[in-house]
Amino acid sequence: xxxxxxxxxxxxxxxxxxxxxxxxxxxxxxxxxxxxxxxxxxxxxxxxxxxxxxxxxxxxxxxxxxxxxxxxxxxxxxxxxxxxxxxxxxxxxxxxxxxxxxxxxxxxxxxxxxxxxxxxxxxxxxxxxxxxxxxxxxxxxxxxxxxxxxxxxxxxxxxxxxxxxxxxxxxxxxxxxxxxxxxxxxxxxxxxxxxxxxxxxxxxxxxxxxxxxxxxxxxxxxxxxxxxxxxxxxxxxxxxxxxxxxxxxxxxxxxxxxxxxxxxxxxxxxxxxxxxxxxxxxxxxxxxxxxxxxxxxxxxxxxxxxxxxxxxxxxxxxxxxxxxxxxxxxxxxxxxxxxxxxxxxxxxxxxxxxxxxxxxxxxxxxxxxxxxxxxxxxxxxxxxxxxxxxxxxxxxxxxxxxxxxxxxxxxxxxxxxxxxxxxxxxxxxxxxxxxxxxxxxxxxxxxxxxxxxxxxxxxxxxxxx
Amino acid sequence: xxxxxxxxxxxxxxxxxxxxxxxxxxxxxxxxxxxxxxxxxxxxxxxxxxxxxxxxxxxxxxxxxxxxxxxxxxxxxxxxxxxxxxxxxxxxxxxxxxxxxxxxxxxxxxxxxxxxxxxxxxxxxxxxxxxxxxxxxxxxxxxxxxxxxxxxxxxxxxxxxxxxxxxxxxxxxxxxxxxxxxxxxxxxxxxxxxxxxxxxxxxxxxxxxxxxxxxxxxxxxxxxxxxxxxxxxxxxxxxxxxxxxxxxxxxxxxxxxxxxxxxxxxxxxxxxxxxxxxxxxxxxxxxxxxxxxxxxxxxxxxxxxxxxxxxxxxxxxxxxxxxxxxxxxxxxxxxxxxxxxxxxxxxxxxxxxxxxxxxxxxxxxxxxxxxxxxxxxxxxxxxxxxxxxxxxxxxxxxxxxxxxxxxxxxxxxxxxxxxxxxxxxxxxxxxxxxxxxxxxxxx
Numbered sequence: 057x058x059x060x061x062x063x064x065x066x067x068x069x070x071x072x073x074x075x076x077x078x079x080x081x082x083x084x085x086x087x088x089x090x091x092x093x094x095x096x097x098x099x100x101x102x103x104x105x106x107x108x109x110x111x112x113x114x115x116x117x118x119x120x121x122x123x124x125x126x127x128x129x130x131x132x133x134x135x136x137x138x139x140x141x142x143x144x145x146x147x148x149x150x151x152x153x154x155x156x157x158x159x160x161x162x163x164x165x166x167x168x169x170x171x172x173x174x175x176x177x178x179x180x181x182x183x184x185x186x187x188x189x190x191x192x193x194x195x196x197x198x199x200x201x202x203x204x205x206x207x208x209x210x211x212x213x214x215x216x217x218x219x220x221x222x223x224x225x226x227x228x229x230x231x232x233x234x235x236x237x238x239x240x241x242x243x244x245x246x247x248x249x250x251x252x253x254x255x256x257x258x259x260x261x262x263x264x265x266x267x268x269x270x271x272x273x274x275x276x277x278x279x280x281x282x283x284x285x286x287x288x289x290x291x292x293x294x295x296x297x298x299x300x301x302x303x304x305x306x307x308x309x310x311x312x313x314x315x316x317x318x319x320x321x322x323x324x325x326x327x328x329x330x331x332x333x334x335x336x337x338x339x340x341x342x343x344x345x346x347x348x349x350x351x352x353x354x355x356x357x358x359x360x361x362x363x364x365x366x367x368x369x370x371x372x373x374x375x376x377x378x379x380x381x382x383x384x385x386x387x388x389x390x391x392x393x394x395x396x397x398x399x400x401x402x403x404x405x406x407x408x409x410x411x412x413x414x415x416x417x418x419x420x421x422x423x424x425x426x427x428x429x430x431x432x433x434x435x436x437x438x439x440x441x442x443x444x445x446x447x448x449x450x451x452x453x454x455x456x457x458x459x460x461x462x463x464x465x466x467x468x469x470x471x472x473x474x475x476x477x478x479x480x481x482x483x484x485x486x487x488x489x490x491x492x493x494x495x496x497x498x499x500x501x502x503x504x505x506x507x508x509x510x511x512x513x514x515x516x517x518x519x520x521x
Numbered sequence: 522x523x524x525x526x527x528x529x530x531x532x533x534x535x536x537x538x539x540x541x542x543x544x545x546x547x548x549x550x551x552x553x554x555x556x557x558x559x560x561x562x563x564x565x566x567x568x569x570x571x572x573x574x575x576x577x578x579x580x581x582x583x584x585x586x587x588x589x590x591x592x593x594x595x596x597x598x599x600x601x602x603x604x605x606x607x608x609x610x611x612x613x614x615x616x617x618x619x620x621x622x623x624x625x626x627x628x629x630x631x632x633x634x635x636x637x638x639x640x641x642x643x644x645x646x647x648x649x650x651x652x653x654x655x656x657x658x659x660x661x662x663x664x665x666x667x668x669x670x671x672x673x674x675x676x677x678x679x680x681x682x683x684x685x686x687x688x689x690x691x692x693x694x695x696x697x698x699x700x701x702x703x704x705x706x707x708x709x710x711x712x713x714x715x716x717x718x719x720x721x722x723x724x725x726x727x728x729x730x731x732x733x734x735x736x737x738x739x740x741x742x743x744x745x746x747x748x749x750x751x752x753x754x755x756x757x758x759x760x761x762x763x764x765x766x767x768x769x770x771x772x773x774x775x776x777x778x779x780x781x782x783x784x785x786x787x788x789x790x791x792x793x794x795x796x797x798x799x800x801x802x803x804x805x806x807x808x809x810x811x812x813x814x815x816x817x818x819x820x821x822x823x824x825x826x827x828x829x830x831x832x833x834x835x836x837x838x839x840x841x842x843x844x845x846x847x848x849x850x851x852x853x854x855x856x857x858x859x860x861x862x863x864x865x866x867x868x869x870x871x872x873x874x875x876x877x878x879x880x881x882x883x884x885x886x887x888x889x890x891x892x893x894x895x896x897x898x899x900x901x902x903x904x905x906x907x908x909x910x911x912x913x914x915x916x917x918x919x920x921x922x923x924x925x926x927x928x929x930x931x932x933x934x935x936x937x938x939x940x941x942x943x944x945x946x947x948x949x950x951x952x953x954x955x956x957x958x959x960x961x962x963x964x
Contacts, residue, residue, distance in 0.1 A: 086602075088609065090609075090612065094781070098586075098613070098616070099588065100588070100606075100610060101588040101589070101606075101609075102609055104590075104602045105591075106591075106592050106593035106598065117566055117567070117568070118567050119568045120568070121570055122571045124574050124575075124592040124594065126595065137571070140644075141565070174609065175612060196782060197781055233782060240782075240899050241898075283751050284751045316704050316713060318710075318711055394573060396567065431893060433892050433905075435891060436713075438710055438921075442892035442894075442905030442924070443892070444894035461899075462896055462901040462926070463903075464892060464903040514922065514923065514924065514964075516903050516923070516924020516925070516960075
């Protein structure tokens, strides 16, 4: 995108006043998406992101500048702007930094030919629409979208490393709305990953459309969620959002280096019931959160965050790892060249436990079964979280009974993790459609989990008593 | 960075679109210089300064629409992207409502969009503000032991719009903000609060002292917070939380949601839905407002639209496409690709928040919420929350780890008091208000 010699010169220029390290992040990304509404292809959008971000790190300080103008003059200006963070030191001028290109392992295939068979994507949207409407006459609206993204990055560092990655990302999603009398219910299903369109020969758009319709028809007949404390069973796969919010964010190294997370300084301590083990993995083939190298040029890794309830470590980017005296874990990610990297999750999941799903259900007198979550949020200082249930049911005397609508779950991360009383033997990764937001930056992630029981949680419905 | 440069880029993109076969097109160009300083304790933790450009293009061919957004301004790159974007329209279904607005125009008089003082400001003075905010939050209360950082940020930008009917216009805007995130230690528990403010004019921004004390109060007031019992009580929403609730109301009056049946207000214009106190307005021409602009994302002049008047639903908010589809006129609410708020707000009352609390024998004051569980199709609201339990008109004790939930129909009908503390700090704003009864779920 820009030549190696210029990248080397930019890193050197950025370090003119010194600094612990500097990096240059070059990005070229194109995304094609189509959207279906009212049974027709509503629009096509094409997006191109092209630019360079330059960072200088001194201690706990970072200077950052970016440019969408790729001329050497504009890029050198950006390097100068980034170097201002170190400006109290004397100007050492540019020194020569030789870059050498490193090769990384590949956890996904990348087709750089940049030919997209758009007609096939459009056919996928139409197939999902047809299948959702055929599923049930109560389906009154179907919205579907598909996007095909290809992101190429080149990262040069002041240590002389040059790393490249090419990341495909396909996202296919269907929302179905069911209507009956005065009630409405909606269902959403998405899938894809760092894969090719061939993925949808296995997970067919028709099956995804029918699944969205099924959830919509469940929700249209759902009763208002109960309010108050009760037992909760979290469904396998999509339930992994719970780990992402209740534990994952609190283990990102920026919060922990600064001491603002409730998990700060607690490595080696018990933070969850001994049934709880949590991994974050950047190396799972084709998952949304998988990275051959992260956005700082560090190889993606399999990390054990919590093992049998004990906190083992944090997810580290370069700046925070350096200050904490540990190695980075391949967790430095950014939304685009316009953003400073942050420590982020990749694919966060819990491995299988020993309980059968039947046992877990049978042990539950009165509770809520959260088969999937529609989203969640956490506040990392105290660890309070909230989740919105996407598909949920009441559990009465060991049986899954009536569907409930619009249930929110509130709780506190470590408290909820201490109350994990059963972990199922049915671990799996969720369908691939999750995106995580932090500090205004959005990145694709994966989650996964077996069926898990939490002995007590607050459900925020409207049915009091 | 000037308006003529941005207009020239927009016009160039239009000519490329025409060359590629578009019958009509619209190009919007934004160029902005953004500055951000973050301080933590005595250290400047982050310093960012960049000028960025982006182009957003909508093209139409035989009623088929496609869009392009790009930051690639290289000669070959731009031509290639525009050509591809026009080509992608081939697979789109023809739509009789798609197209440029019937009339585009601009009127920027008196809008106070840009503070000339901002472009002149030195970086050193900006960084000093972030450092001072850090000092102030720590000085405000000894229990503040840490922070997630204090920020000063500003942007000076130009937005230009041109379309193939010959319309072209541009305006210069500024934005400045300050925010902080003190962490206070409540025994073993860390209490974090965030508070910030933004404006177009530096002189209209809340002072550093007020920001620091507000943020610190939000952190330390919650010391010893406990889970409340599950109950149905009056709920007071403090200003910022009230604004987030108004965002859900906006979603329900957005024609983009109404048109696809994703709104609990579909088909209800002319119905009395809220209480007498519910007057909600979208006004794109509030002088100095952060949602103010001379024209919207497709060149339609901005205006003032009453959305609810004394509880009666008067109008949805439209861009050109959804207006044609639903048989209405655009209200100047196009974002370029969809429907968005300009300055969307609840008309303030006259009492203070303190008086509102004093007038509440028993209830809950909500200071902060987390989550985003609103089902717009059914109007069901639910959030995690923290704040205070109110007894005998006084803040009795802090509460957290609870949820509040209700149906929007009941909530708007239940608005029984509105405070006078409205500030135009964002596109969707609200004064504090009280709802007569909601479900609070705790123990």
